Each structure stands twice: as C-alpha cells, then as structure tokens.
Amino acid sequence: xxxxxxxxxxxxxxxxxxxxxxxxxxxxxxxxxxxxxxxxxxxxxxxxxxxxxxxxxxxxxxxxxxxxxxxxxxxxxxxxxxxxxxxxxxxxxxxxxxxxxxxxxxxxxxxxxxxxxxxxxxxxxxxxxxxxxxxxxxxxxxxxxxxxxxxxxxxxxxxxxxxxxxxxxxxxxxxxxxxxxxxxxxxxxxxxxxxxxxxxxxxxxxxxxxxxxxxxxxxxxxxxxxxxxxxxxxxxxxxxxxxxxxxxxxxxxxxxxxxxxxxxxxxxxxxxxxxxxxxxxxxxxxxxxxxxxxxxxxxxxxxxxxxxxxxxxxxxxxxxxxxxxxxxxxxxxxxxxxxxxxxxxxxxxxxxxxxxxxxxxxxxxxxxxxxxxxxxxxxxxxxxxxxxxxxxxxx
Amino acid sequence: xxxxxxxxxxxxxxxxxxxxxxxxxxxxxxxxxxxxxxxxxxxxxxxxxxxxxxxxxxxxxxxxxxxxxxxxxxxxxxxxxxxxxxxxxxxxxxxxxxxxxxxxxxxxxxxxxxxxxxxxxxxxxxxxxxxxxxxxxxxxxxxxxxxxxxxxxxxxxxxxxxxxxxxxxxxxxxxxxxxxxxxxxxxxxxxxxxxxxxxxxxxxxxxxxxxxxxxxxxxxxxxxxxxxxxxxxxxxxxxxxxxxxxxxxxxxxxxxxxxxxxxxxxxxxxxxxxxxxxxxxxxxxxxxxxxxxxxxxxxxxxxxxxxxxxxxxxxxxxxxxxxxxxxxxxxxxxxxxxxxxxxxxxxxxxxxxxxxxxxxxxxxxxxxxxxxxxxxxxxxxxxxxxxxxxxxxxx
Numbered sequence: 001x002x003x004x005x006x007x008x009x010x011x012x013x014x015x016x017x018x019x020x021x022x023x024x025x026x027x028x029x030x031x032x033x034x035x036x037x038x039x040x041x042x043x044x045x046x047x048x049x050x051x052x053x054x055x056x057x058x059x060x061x062x063x064x065x066x067x068x069x070x071x072x073x074x075x076x077x078x079x080x081x082x083x084x085x086x087x088x089x090x091x092x093x094x095x096x097x098x099x100x101x102x103x104x105x106x107x108x109x110x111x112x113x114x115x116x117x118x119x120x121x122x123x124x125x126x127x128x129x130x131x132x133x134x135x136x137x138x139x140x141x142x143x144x145x146x147x148x149x150x151x152x153x154x155x156x157x158x159x160x161x162x163x164x165x166x167x168x169x170x171x172x173x174x175x176x177x178x179x180x181x182x183x184x185x186x187x188x189x190x191x192x193x194x195x196x197x198x199x200x201x202x203x204x205x206x207x208x209x210x211x212x213x214x215x216x217x218x219x220x221x222x223x224x225x226x227x228x229x230x231x232x233x234x235x236x237x238x239x240x241x242x243x244x245x246x247x248x249x250x251x252x253x254x255x256x257x258x259x260x261x262x263x264x265x266x267x268x269x270x271x272x273x274x275x276x277x278x279x280x281x282x283x284x285x286x287x288x289x290x291x292x293x294x295x296x297x298x299x300x301x302x303x304x305x306x307x308x309x310x311x312x313x314x315x316x317x318x319x320x321x322x323x324x325x326x327x328x329x330x331x332x333x334x335x336x337x338x339x340x341x342x343x344x345x346x347x348x349x350x351x352x353x354x355x356x357x358x359x360x361x362x363x364x365x366x367x368x369x370x371x372x373x374x375x376x377x378x379x380x381x382x383x384x385x386x387x388x389x390x391x392x393x394x395x
Numbered sequence: 396x397x398x399x400x401x402x403x404x405x406x407x408x409x410x411x412x413x414x415x416x417x418x419x420x421x422x423x424x425x426x427x428x429x430x431x432x433x434x435x436x437x438x439x440x441x442x443x444x445x446x447x448x449x450x451x452x453x454x455x456x457x458x459x460x461x462x463x464x465x466x467x468x469x470x471x472x473x474x475x476x477x478x479x480x481x482x483x484x485x486x487x488x489x490x491x492x493x494x495x496x497x498x499x500x501x502x503x504x505x506x507x508x509x510x511x512x513x514x515x516x517x518x519x520x521x522x523x524x525x526x527x528x529x530x531x532x533x534x535x536x537x538x539x540x541x542x543x544x545x546x547x548x549x550x551x552x553x554x555x556x557x558x559x560x561x562x563x564x565x566x567x568x569x570x571x572x573x574x575x576x577x578x579x580x581x582x583x584x585x586x587x588x589x590x591x592x593x594x595x596x597x598x599x600x601x602x603x604x605x606x607x608x609x610x611x612x613x614x615x616x617x618x619x620x621x622x623x624x625x626x627x628x629x630x631x632x633x634x635x636x637x638x639x640x641x642x643x644x645x646x647x648x649x650x651x652x653x654x655x656x657x658x659x660x661x662x663x664x665x666x667x668x669x670x671x672x673x674x675x676x677x678x679x680x681x682x683x684x685x686x687x688x689x690x691x692x693x694x695x696x697x698x699x700x701x702x703x704x705x706x707x708x709x710x711x712x713x714x715x716x717x718x719x720x721x722x723x724x725x726x727x728x729x730x731x732x733x734x735x736x737x738x739x740x741x742x743x744x745x746x747x748x749x750x751x752x753x754x755x756x757x758x759x760x761x762x763x764x765x766x767x768x769x770x771x772x773x774x775x776x777x778x779x780x781x782x783x784x785x786x787x788x789x790x
Contacts, residue, residue, distance in 0.1 A: 001566075001603045001631070002660045002667060003514055009670040010663070046459035055683075059451050064441035068644040104499065104676065111676025119398055133673060140674025171396075208396045236396070249463040251682030265397045268405070272397060275404040278528060279535025280675040281499065281506025287646030288450075289681050
C-alpha cells in the first residue's frame with residue numbers, strides 16, 4: 001500500500017539532522033548555551049525590519065481578497081518585475097518579468113529547473129563538495145546525479161574530473177557558489193573556464209548543456225568582494241535563488257528561478273515551469289510572502305556577523321594547524337579533519353559538546369563542516385574548547 | 396535542451412483559463428462589472444479578520460529568527476497539534492499531531508498522497524465529474540488516472556462504472572465532496588457503499604486500496620447540513636484539505652494531509668511524505684502562514700454569500716427549464732446545457748457577456764459550470780441576462 005522506494009529513503013537518515021537532534025537532546029541536559037552546535041545552516045540573524053513592516057502593512061491596508069487571492073501560476077506580475085529590475089540593476093543582464101518564476105525557496109527552484117531541462121535517464125553533473133540534498137533533488141526527477149570529485153587544493157572546479165564525467169547524456173551542470181559546505185566562491189577564472197568547456201561540449205553533442213546555478217548564499221560575501229555571477233559567463237543559465245539567507249526567512253519558503261534572456265528557449269522556460277508545477281503540486285509560493293520579499297528585494301538582514309564568526313574560526317583553526325580554505329562567503333567553513341576518518345573525528349568532538357558535521361555525504365571525505373550561523377559570543381566561547389579538544393585528542 | 400513532454404502540455408491550454416482571460420479582456424472593454432464572469436473558482440469573500448490580525452500579531456511580537464526560521468520538514472509541531480485537535484473535536488477521529496502533514500494547499504497535499512501510495516504504472520480511480528487538474532496531479536507521478544463516468548441522475552458515485560474500472564493495479568481512489576464542478580455532496584449512503592466496495596476489492600487483490608479524499612469545499616455546506624466525512628467510513632483514508640476556501644486565502648497556499656490513524660502504515664505515512672517533499676522541492680508551506688492558519692483553524696470567512704448566490708441561480712435555472720442538481724455545497728452549480736454541445740452553448744452565452752465553463756474537461760459533456768463566488772449584487776443583475784440569453788437562443 002505504501003511506495004517502498006520512499007520507505008527505503010526513510011532508512012537513510014540525514015547525518016546532519018541526527019547530529020542536530022543530538023545537539024538538542026544534549027542541550028536539554030546541560031543547557032543549549034553550552035552546546036557548540038555547528039550542525040545546522042539555519043540563519044541566526046533577524047529578518048530586516050522592513051520585511052516584517054511590509055508584511056504588516058500589506059495585511060493592514062490591502063484588500064484581503066486581493067492580498068490573499070490566487071497568484072497566477074507563473075507568479076504575481078508585480079513581484080516578478082521587482083525581482084527582474086533588481087537583477088538588471090545589479091548584474092546588467094536584461095531580465096524581464098517573464099524571465100522570473102517565483103518558487104518555494106531554492107528547493108522549489110531546482111525542482112523546476114532540473115525537470116525542465118532533463119528527461120529521465122539523462123545525467124546532471126555536480127562538483128564535490130556539494131549539498132547532499134542535490135541527490136534527491138536530481139534523482140527523484142528520473143535524471144541521475146553524477147558527482148565530479150573535489151579539487152582539494154582550493155575547492156574550485158576539478159575540470160579534469162568534469163571532462164571524464166561529461167557525455168552526450170549530460171543535460172545540465174548544477175553549481176553552488178558561494179559553496180555549501182566549503183564556503184569557497186568560484187572565481188571569474190573558474191566560471192570562464194566552465195563556460196568555455198560547456199560551450200565546447202554542447203557543440204560536440206549537438207545540444208546545449210544547461211548551467212543551473214544555485215545561489216542562496218550570493219549576498220553573504222566576505223572582504224567586501226562581489227560574488228561573480230555565473231549567468232554572466234554562460235548564456236544557458238538558470239539562476240536558482242532563495243531569500244532564505246539574504247532576508248533570514250528560510251521558513252517562509254520564497255525564492256525564484258531567473259532564466260537568462262540569452263538562454264535557448266528563454267521565452268518558453270517559465271511557462272514550462274508552470275506546467276511542471278501542476279504535476280508536483282507547487283503552484284506558487286504564498287502571495288503575501290511573494291510581495292513582502294519583492295518589496296525588500298534589495299535589502300538584507302545584517303549579515304556581517306557571519307564574517308566576524310568566520311574570521312574567529314578561521315584564525316583559530318589555522319593556528320591549531322588545520323588545513324582549511326578561507327571562505328569567501330556563506331556561513332560554512334570546511335577544515336580537513338585531524339584524522340582520516342571524519343566521522344570518528346566528529347564523534348570525538350562531540351565529547352567536548354562541539355557539533356561538527358562530517359563531509360563524507362558532501363563528497364569530501366576527511367573534512368568536516370562548521371555552520372557558524374550562531375551568536376558570536378558563543379563562537380568565542382567555543383574557541384578554547386576547540387583548542388582543548390585538539391590538544392587532548394591529537395597532540 | 397527542453398523537456399518536450401512539458402512543452403506539449405503547454406499546447407493544451409486550460410479552457411477555464413482561456414475563458415477567464417477573455418472575461419478580463421472583455422471587462423477592459425465594457426467594464427468588468429458588466430461581465431458576468433462565472434469562470435473561476437476564486438473565493439470572493441474576505442479572510443476572517445482574525446487571520447490577518449493573528450499574522451500581524453506574530454510579525455510584531457514573535458522573535459523573527461523563530462518566526463521565520465525553518466519549519467521541520469514534517470511541519471511545525473504546534474501547528475500540527477492544533478489541526479489534529481480541531482479534527483478530533485469535529486470528527487471524533489483520534490488524530491495526533493504526527494498524523495498531520497502541512498502542505499502548500501490541496502495541490503501539494505494530493506501530490507504527496509498519490510506518490511506515497513502508488514508506484515508508476517498503477518492506476519488511481521476518479522469519478523466524473525472531476526476537477527481536470529486531477530489529470531496532471533496523478534499522471535505526472537507516473538501513476539495513471541482512470542475516470543469512471545458520471546452517474547448523471549444525481550452525480551453521486553456510479554458504482555457499476557467503479558466495478559468495471561477497478562483492477563489489481565488500482566492503488567487508490569480520489570474523491571471530491573462537496574464536488575467541483577457539480578456542487579453535489581456525497582451522501583452517507585454513497586460513502587458507506589464506496590467503503591464496502593473498497594474493502595471487498597482490497598481483500599480480493601491482497602492490498603488496501605487507499606481513499607484519497609480531496610476536501611477544499613468541506614466548510615461550504617448548504618441548508619445547515621454537515622458534509623459526511625469520508626474518513627469516518629473507510630480506515631485507509633488520506634484527507635487532503637486546503638484553507639483556501641474556508642479562510643478565503645487561496646494565494647497563501649496552505650493545507651494539509653491528515654492520515655486516518657486507522658490507516659495501514661499510519662505511523663509511517665507522514666515521514667514518507669517528508670521524503671517525497673525532498674524530491675519535489677516542497678519542503679513545507681510558509682511558517683508564518685502555517686501558524687496563522689492553525690490559530691484560526693476553527694474559523695471561516697463569511698461563507699453564507701455562496702448559499703445566497705446558489706439559491707438565486709438554482710431557482711432561475713429551474714424556472715428556465717434547466718436540468719440541474721441542487722448543490723449541497725461549494726460555490727459551483729452544473730446545469731445541463733440546452734444543446735448537446737456545451738462548448739457551443741457557452742460560446743452563445745459569451746455573446747451576452749455570460750461566462751460559463753463547458754464541462755467536457757470535467758468528464759461531464761453536455762453540462763456547464765457556473766462558479767458563483769461573485770458578489771450577490773452581480774448575480775442578481777445576471778439573472779435577467781441569463782433569461783434573455785435562453786429565451787433568444789433556445790425558445
């Protein structure tokens with residue numbers, strides 16, 4: 001009576017979730033303030049006041065039937081135009097409202113993007129390290145995820161690995177910069193080279209390989225730098241965005257796909273997304289949330305705390321002799337663990353109430369992830385504990 | 396580069412949407428108040444004040460990181476408990492929080508329910524007349540819709556048709572009472588007979604056939620009657636609900652699946668829904684909207700206008716000699732058209748700025764649907780126009 005495939009998926013519990021649940025249980029024992037829980041990528045700063053103020057204003061002044069009415073299945077036109085205008089201003093690409101498809105966060109965005117450009121049996125290439133949910137995001141469409149091993153020297157793209165992985169059944173490449181879990185930002189050079197190689201392979205195979213760019217961390221960039229925008233470098237790019245991190249509203253499930261106007265089928269893709277929605281029960285994000293996000297599209301929560309936290313952790317990890325790439329954005333850092341078995345390393349750390357996530361599931365065995373979307377005060381208190389753990393276990 | 400299947404779906408435009416677009420264009424010409432637009436099932440009454448007040452209260456008083464934070468993928472526990480408690484009170488079934496899975500409206504609910512209990516190649520039976528979106532809702536999972544012809548005498552279930560349609564590959568039956576488009580409410584007798592037949596066939600085939608009950612119109616019931624609750628009559632029932640109509644918030648995309656505690660696999664089904672979510676990019680409705688809906692779970696918008704409108708239209712249609720079943724709920728009525736070809740009938744009506752929807756796509760050729768979620772004043776003005784249309788075209 002029940003679909004066995006999904007029952008089997010249940011068997012494979014998420015390591016991140018298990019660790020997070022452990023952290024919660026442990027918090028109940030010793031006080032959560034004493035658990036240095038670096039497990040979950042849940043924003044820790046409040047949404048900008050304007051987001052809430054705008055939502056309240058809409059609730060108090062807009063005609064309820066209009067405010068809460070059905071959004072067209074391709075999204076509210078005014079919302080789409082505000083998002084397009086922001087992207088035009090910021091990235092100089094001539095997006096129109098009709099290139100924007102509002103979605104329930106990046107998960108919804110990727111669900112539509114992958115289905116639109118693949119058929120079952122084709123493959124979608126991802127580069128390690130990668131967000132483990134890319135597995136179900138891709139495989140559950142009937143397409144297959146194909147993982148290119150990491151370039152461990154700097155966690156840019158391993159192009160030799162790409163050339164080995166790509167073939168005539170490659171429909172798309174899914175990238176994520178700034179990257180979860182490494183915190184690394186793909187350089188202009190990386191994106192140019194990727195673009196050239198995609199163009200070459202597209203020509204060889206006689207179909208355009210699509211670049212799906214997952215960018216929830218776009219606004220969390222360090223050292224005053226801008227994150228290179230992948231759609232700049234390759235025309236056939238579907239940009240998947242979420243306001244979860246920029247506005248600190250992950251529970252509100254709001255994001256979009258932006259179709260590069262230079263993309264093949266640019267005029268049909270959002271309509272195709274609308275057809276996909278019918279089958280997966282998506283049918284638009286909340287109207288209220290669409291409007292509030294669009295009204296604050298150019299704002300962000302105060303994201304500076306993540307850079308402060310990153311510097312504290314990076315300096316301490318370096319000082320302790322860790323091999324670690326300095327993040328260019330996100331709220332993650334991914335040091336090499338001090339023993340080969342990252343799971344064993346993270347288990348030992350748990351004895352010190354340090355909750356790190358082994359990166360085996362991210363395609364980076366021998367590394368662990370720290371999600372530093374926590375109070376800076378707690379990060380500071382964790383530093384001597386990290387030092388104690390390393391000195392007692394690995395000196 | 397683009398999935399041809401979805402491009403092909405684009406070719407089949409929705410008749411309802413085309414008519415609604417025509418009504419909008421015509422409205423621009425002659426003033427929308429002069430177009431008697433009965434095409435779209437979009438609630439016309441405002442959400443209850445408490446819904447907006449509750450949302451404002453949450454936005455103004457709750458800690459933003461908590462308010463807008465990730466909901467667990469199976470839904471916010473407090474929300475689930477409030478919904479379960481309401482169902483326990485109202486229907487006397489012992490739902491617990493863990494039997495409730497919040498979804499993005501009924502579309503999201505059905506997407507999860509169908510995937511959970513089917514495998515590709517199995518069939519799901521629906522009874523005409525039925526909401527045309529059941530086609531993509533079911534077929535896009537890989538299962539196949541199997542339509543049982545209508546029982547035209549009263550639009551209850553055609554059980555002879557059911558017996559011809561059901562076979563060992565039948566995984567589920569999807570019903571909708573009160574019904575879109577007929578407005579008919581399935582009687583206790585109908586539900587009892589359906590339950591007996593499902594139990595018999597389940598025993599015969601060695602697997603439980605699941606009843607998926609789509610109930611967005613549950614609270615719109617006429618003549619002070621209660622709508623019989625299908626889960627009462629059959630244990631293996633997944634109840635799909637949306638607050639779209641009861642709270643008049645269709646754009647907010649909020650609903651749930653309630654798993655009957657007596658259902659086989661009742662303890663696993665919501666966890667399975669969570670796994671399905673990963674693949675379709677659902678990952679929970681908006682946190683704010685989950686909370687606001689749960690806080691007003693036992694309220695409704697002022698739904699009485701729909702009964703007023705129904706009576707006005709029913710009396711006029713009867714008076715004009717239409718064959719028509721008196722609706723027991725919803726905001727739809729489905730008269731037999733005055734010529735065999737419903738499309739031709741509706742085209743002639745358009746000349747009078749009367750926008751009716753032919754029911755061929757609902758599995759009821761020779762009938763049309765009027766969605767009377769419009770101002771009563773407009774309904775009243777439409778009555779002499781309907782009379783004129785009928786007298787000029789069919790007398």
